[in-house]
Amino acid sequence: MNLRPANKDEVAGLLAAAHVKRARIGRLDLGAMCRVLEHAPEDMTVTVEAGITLAALQQQLAPRRQWLPIDPPLADRLSISDLISGNISGPRRFGFGTVRDHLLGVQVALADGRLVRSGGKVVKNVAGFDVMKLFIGGEGSLGIIVEATFKLLPLPETEHFVARRCDSVAEARRIIDDVLDSPLTPSVLDLHNVGCEPGDFQVVAGFSGAYEDVDWQLAQASGLGFIESTTLDYERVFWNQPAATVQRHSVLPSRVTEVIGELGGMEFVARAGNGIVYHRGSTSTPAASSIGALARRLKETFDPNGVLPSITGA
């Protein structure tokens, strides 16, 4: 059963009740908790209720020419709570980083119903234990994020994407290496085969920032064979398919093309600069973790009564 708490105190109340009953809590729909609580444009920080979708947040920041530089797929359906809990990222992570680079503080409802804060609201905070990091990618297993504070960036003046087609992984490798060896500072460096002829690939580079910088980079990139103007539509196409779950590999960036070679023509999108490959089809085996015992102790400490789901891959 889906529960739809109206505010963080109701979230805490539901958890406290489940804790007493030692019952697993059902999936919470935080959609009613969707307010921007505080946007300080001059400080470039924002505090939100965690049920707001990323798209709605971006929409509210845009009039002040600011944004949270995280661009996961399906942002109009993705709550901030799920964004953080899943540590979800998108193509611009090559230029802007991931959730942990932008999150300043969280308020979390713990498994026993306590509301606690970690981190702060200022742009730099290194005092005390950085407990907040445990909730990033924690899949809601240690607590439910009810509020979050982020640091923001100015919206880029302009943004442009260019592509270069190639017909072998070896050629893709050379093109990617050329970009990495050049003075270019792309915000996106992807490799994909979405909508390509069988055996073909596209390397996509994106440039974000001041007009002068983007123009200069486009000229440089065309010298590397990036002459075709493009968009990030392949992202939308890839993530919008109802087909099988997406598999993810995280490898050394230099090994991305090797992994793709092993996929045998399967549809994929890869963050070539970060070493992340997403594909549909055969399942990958999660890497064994040497720190499983530490992870289990954390889980037992935060959620002794098993109210919250367990985390995968730990």
Added chain:
Amino acid sequence: MTPPHETAVITPAMVAALCAIVGTDGVIAGDDELLVYECDAYTLEKHLPGVVVLPRSTEEVAAVVKLCAEHHLPIIPRGAGTSLSGTVLAVTGGVMIALTRMNRVLEVDYRNRRALVEAGCVNAWVTNAVKSQGLFYAPDPSSQSACTIGGNVGTNSGGPHTLKYGVTTNHVLGYEMVLPDGEVVWLGTTPDGGEDVDGYDLRGAAIGSEGMFGVVTRVLVRLIRAPQAFKTLLGVFETVDDASQAVSDIIGAGIVPGALEMMDQLITQAVEAAYHFGFPLDAGAVLIIELDGLAASLDKQAAQVVEICRKNRARDVRIAKDDQERAELWKCRKRAFGAIGRLSPNFITQDGVVPRSKLPEMMRFIQRCSEEYGLRIPNVFHAGDGNLHPLILYDERDPDQVRRALAVSDDI
């Protein structure tokens, strides 16, 4: 377990056992030699460790930690001891593990932009090792020519360029840690692994924990491309208020400088006396504003910054004419704490962050505190982050000054 604040006893047998692990030249047990390790750069409080060991490998660290665990002896890891917060005080004595002999850059992976270093590797050595390839390690604490990467992990260090590039946790992919029972684990990304790691971000949770979860022995750091160009400006203001407002306006205009630092009059005078850069002695405050990135847009950004400074009544805005002048300017800024000796025998500093928009208010408050307690408080700090470092000057030989220094520190 040793009760809190009761000093652990180090027996001759224990010293012999430690010598068996790290060699006799790796153990410091004489009282006079131990004095070096009684504090870090926060000198108001001092505690002698019972013994200091200087291991050369992870295996030696693990063996020392295991031995200490068996004998219920407290351990405390230490890098170069440059922290300003008492991070490496051996409050209950015990065994201090100094990582300074484990100081190598082990591997550089240029293609994947990462380097594996030992915990005792000096921060600046990392950049020195990779800059010929156009890369650098971004966190740049002012003590970077001495402080260690392991110490940076322990304190989650930042520096002037934190404003744009973030702190240590944003640049450490993973590390090897010896847990309190002697077990060796790797947290986060492994040297040959991908940057997304399943499970909890234990790496992130233990960065900044000041060695309380274990001893960091090897660190995998992220390297980033060195900016193509820099424009470093020096804005000269009549008042701290004007300079603070300029900081707010620069950030508010959507400009993200690489660094944005403020020095008030007192510190500027001390820095000038020490390093002769040519700072004005009568200015209320100066801002060091560094823009970095692609060359194409830097002129436009610099013009914007100059205009904002002028609008806030800057008396003068100078642009560093070449790399050498830029390096000189940064040398002055990063050695500012060293110039304090010209003003006072001792100082303590607070390290706090306020919203950037509250800087003027906070600076006025510090000024009032200075008057109220009769102690001079110069300020040199990361204005772009709102990260203040009020330096409270006192003389430790005067108990009343010590009392006032602690009291005003508390107030701030």
